[in-house]
Amino acid sequence: RIHEATSCASSTSLGNTFYDGNEIIGGDPWNATSTTATYSTTANGYTGTAFTLYTGRTMEENKDRAVVIYKADGTPIGCGILNEEPHEPIALLEAKIERYPNFTELSLFEADVQVSFFLDESFELKFRGSGLEANCYQCGVHIHEGTTCDNEASIGGHYWETDMFSDPWVSEQGAFYTTNKEGV
Secondary structure: OEEOOOOOOOHHHOOOEOOOOOOOOOOOOOOOOOOOOOOOOOOOOOOOOOOOOOOOOOHHHHOOOEEEEEOOOOOEEEEEEOOOOOOOOOEEEEEEEOOOOOOOOOOOOEEEEEEEEOOOOOEEEEEEEEOOOOOOOOEEOOOEOOOOOOOHHHHOOEOOOOOOOOOOOOHHHOOEEOOOOOOO
16 A cells, blocks of 8 residues: 555554545545455465556655555555656567467456566566456466467467576466456
8 A cells, every 4th residue: 555654664654545535436445445455475475466546646646655565464564665766668568368279168258468578677467357257366377488379289388488487477476367256
């Protein structure tokens, strides 16, 4: 959650969560009961989470604010100050996800993937979908070796630098998504 504070010196001086009460209908979007601003972890405590949240505040207004990570019980476990970094993507790749070859279920699903690459060679993968399997916990989303989706054989296996790393496209590394009862 992003807080009003501009320092992490004390958990008691974080202030309220930071949002525009005049812009937001329904109360605090950072509310602890919100399922939007939450994360799940693997058995090893790893997470990779992205979400979209409207707070009525601009990037400039959020700059220099405290962002806090919480345990499931609401105990704050980490704090950092949001700084503007020259870390804009140097490249952006997008894919409109279509039906996998020979897969006939979930006739109404829609999905897209966006991958933003950064100067330090890291990237952020964003996945949005609807009409997916309902209540799916840790379903996979991976980049594969193939350069076409015309048939299963051409899709290939997971794509990564095999000489340097173990497979990052496993749920233990955070390469998964979770859906609700509507398959969103």
